[in-house]
């Protein structure tokens with residue numbers, strides 16, 4: 001299911017937190033939102049899973065205005081894993097996961113054998129079957145996160161909104177969960193989580209073979225590189241850049257938006273691009289969504305285009321051909337906020353002016 005966000009603006013307490021953001025997630029893709037703390041990622045995502053309403057602008061699912069979709073139908077279509085989603089009530093793990101089935105039930109009291117089967121499968125998929133009778137409140141942060149992912153799995157959504165899904169997870173679980181998200185409903189082979197058996201497995205994985213469209217706010221840029229098809233970089237409530245992860249996350253952008261010096265290295269096994277970071281002198285807190293000023297010095301030092309991210313229009317306006325660490329110009333990343341039109345970048349340049357290196 002395609003998710004379209006058109007000129008979305010969110011204002012709260014007199015501050016504009018999201019500025020006319022326009023973005024799209026194609027059906028079945030994993031789209032990452034990255035950006036500094038307070039840049040507006042959660043505020044934007046909350047409008048997609050209807051925890052909040054935008055001040056203006058529209059969210060569309062396959063072209064249909066979300067506002068015109070009945071609440072229960074919307075709950076069937078969109079599952080969310082909010083940043084703070086712990087239950088205050090003393091529910092068991094099984095009960096928490098069963099909540100994912102509520103939008104599919106005629107009556108809350110009517111849990112079918114099929115619901116139970118899907119919930120058990122979802123728990124199995126996240127490796128939490130042994131926790132099923134535990135009180136949710138007694139779980140560790142990582143265990144809670146896995147259970148909430150199981151709840152989303154059991155819901156069998158067409159759109160999955162994840163706000164920092166790897167919060168609280170150890171490194172193995174971070175990889176496991178994002179692998180699960182990445183391959184959710186895709187080919188069962190090689191899934192590593194019981195894939196390849198078909199049958200009941202398919203029921204949790206997806207609907208008729210289609211996988212959900214995923215919108216995920218991520219802080220770990222290496223996980224974003226590895227698991228996302230596309231990235232939107234959010235800075236001060238606006239889109240600072242958009243495109244394939246390896247093209248978007250270049251040294252200039254990372255210095256300008258995050259205030260860090262980045263070095264690209266190549267994973268010795270997979271050959272995938274990985275990023276290493278150093279702090280930039282004068283780096284630190286980038287501008288908040290409400291426009292509070294921050295590391296102008298770092299942005300200027302890093303980008304050579306001072307305030308690139310903080311003076312954007314919120315729409316992608318120009319196109320730059322990006323060069324990968326192999327030195328080849330391989331693709332297109334849409335940029336916002338730079339004066340002038342397209343720019344062809346043949347040599348990615350680090351914050352210090354040195355080309356990115358692959359040791």
Ligand SMILES: Nc1ncnc2c1ncn2[C@@H]1O[C@H](COP(=O)(O)OP(=O)(O)OP(=O)(O)O)[C@@H](O)[C@H]1O
Pocket residue numbers: 012013015017035036037038039040041042043044083288289290
């Ligand atoms: N109801 C509100 N009233 C005023 N300001 C708000 C409100 N909700 C959020 N904000 C502010 O909006 C900004 C964006 O918050 P948001 O949670 O969307 O950022 P984020 O990018 O998800 O941050 P993080 O990465 O830290 O989770 C922050 O400065 C936050 O303090």
